[in-house]
Amino acid sequence: MNNKIKVIRTKKSKIQDVDFNNFSFGSIFTDHMFECDFINGKWVNPTIKPYQPISIEPSASVLHYGQAIFEGMKAYKDENNEVWLFRPDQNFERINKSAVRMAIPEFPRELFFEALTKLVEIDSDWVKYGEGRSMYIRPFIIGNEYAIQAVPSKNYKFMIICAPATLYYTKKLKVLVADKYSRAASGGVGYAKAAGNYAGQFYPTNLAKEQGFDQVVWTDSNEHSYLEEAGTMNIFFRINNTLITAPTTDTILDGVTRKSIIQIAKDNGINVEVKKLKVEELKNAANNRTLKEIFGAGTAAVVSQIKTFQHKSELFELDEQNDSYAEKLKSILVGIQTNKLVDKHGWRYKV
Numbered sequence: 001m002n003n004k005i006k007v008i009r010t011k012k013s014k015i016q017d018v019d020f021n022n023f024s025f026g027s028i029f030t031d032h033m034f035e036c037d038f039i040n041g042k043w044v045n046p047t048i049k050p051y052q053p054i055s056i057e058p059s060a061s062v063l064h065y066g067q068a069i070f071e072g073m074k075a076y077k078d079e080n081n082e083v084w085l086f087r088p089d090q091n092f093e094r095i096n097k098s099a100v101r102m103a104i105p106e107f108p109r110e111l112f113f114e115a116l117t118k119l120v121e122i123d124s125d126w127v128k129y130g131e132g133r134s135m136y137i138r139p140f141i142i143g144n145e146y147a148i149q150a151v152p153s154k155n156y157k158f159m160i161i162c163a164p165a166t167l168y169y170t171k172k173l174k175v176l177v178a179d180k181y182s183r184a185a186s187g188g189v190g191y192a193k194a195a196g197n198y199a200g201q202f203y204p205t206n207l208a209k210e211q212g213f214d215q216v217v218w219t220d221s222n223e224h225s226y227l228e229e230a231g232t233m234n235i236f237f238r239i240n241n242t243l244i245t246a247p248t249t250d251t252i253l254d255g256v257t258r259k260s261i262i263q264i265a266k267d268n269g270i271n272v273e274v275k276k277l278k279v280e281e282l283k284n285a286a287n288n289r290t291l292k293e294i295f296g297a298g299t300a301a302v303v304s305q306i307k308t309f310q311h312k313s314e315l316f317e318l319d320e321q322n323d324s325y326a327e328k329l330k331s332i333l334v335g336i337q338t339n340k341l342v343d344k345h346g347w348r349y350k351v
């Protein structure tokens with residue numbers, strides 16, 4: 001493997017054209033991107049270059065058989081202008097876990113970190129300091145063999161692109177608990193960050209949005225009885241003073257935010273139970289007012305509180321909590337990510 005990354009810098013940055021106080025997340029990209037091809041059994045030609053279109057043939061395997069996986073992570077800036085990543089080793093491990101499941105060759109650790117840090121460093125002016133501000137980083141791999149044969153691609157493209165980010169959901173959410181559609185099935189690819197998992201969610205999520213919901217809370221595909229996760233977030237329930245979240249099975253994405261929240265909660269004396277929770281148990285807890293909070297946790301949304309949920313035709317609304325666990329855990333998590341709080345688990349990674 002030729003590990004030396006070639007760097008071609010843009011002649012003119014686009015940053016002056018961006019209004020960082022007013023943009024829509026995911027639609028503006030930074031000046032540079034990383035690209036590396038898998039050809040003849042090797043990852044070759046690692047290059048950082050100006051963000052630009054890529055050229056692939058119409059027969060490229062990703063366009064037909066959907067061999068596509070991705071990651072989502074963020075870079076944060078502290079008040080001294082230093083840039084930090086949060087647990088990037090977890091994203092590295094997860095992209096390769098996704099790769100194995102989708103019959104994609106794994107990407108080498110050293111090159112992943114070299115590419116990631118070099119790209120973030122080059123585009124570090126795009127990482128802004130301030131509440132909710134960060135730069136979203138999207139590594140991804142696509143099958144890129146030019147042949148319409150239903151077999152794993154021989155060639156692939158690994159890329160990293162970056163986008164400035166601000167707060168994702170700013171209001172409390174209203175969610176619909178799935179009782180017909182499923183996101184993932186046992187034995188399937190739900191635990192992988194495979195592009196098709198998201199395509200499959202769009203239609204049922206649109207139906208829910210038409211009814212005024214922000215997101216769907218997915219349940220198990222066998223009986224629709226157990227709560228799994230929500231949109232692009234893992235989900236937590238506070239019943240009395242215990243925080244409950246589903247175990248990560250093969251139908252649930254093993255979220256970096258989820259595992260960090262569990263650890264922070266434990267560090268702060270909050271009782272956490274990782275267990276399967278039934279929709280019925282949730283409804284009972286809502287009816288007897290022991291259900292205090294529900295929130296989603298994920299890189300893009302950080303921690304998003306859920307105020308209202310509906311299952312079939314029953315609607316439940318949660319009361320405001322003075323001692324919100326969601327708020328407390330979010331502020332500690334963000335404090336660690338942005339170098340404001342002590343990082344006792346060694347999660348921050350300096351660029």
Ligand SMILES: Cc1ncc(COP(=O)(O)O)c(C=O)c1O
Nearest residue numbers: 232233234253255256257298299
């Ligand atoms: C389906 C799904 N669940 C959960 C998460 C949260 O994972 P993380 O905290 O690693 O962003 C994401 C986002 O990546 C996701 O797409």
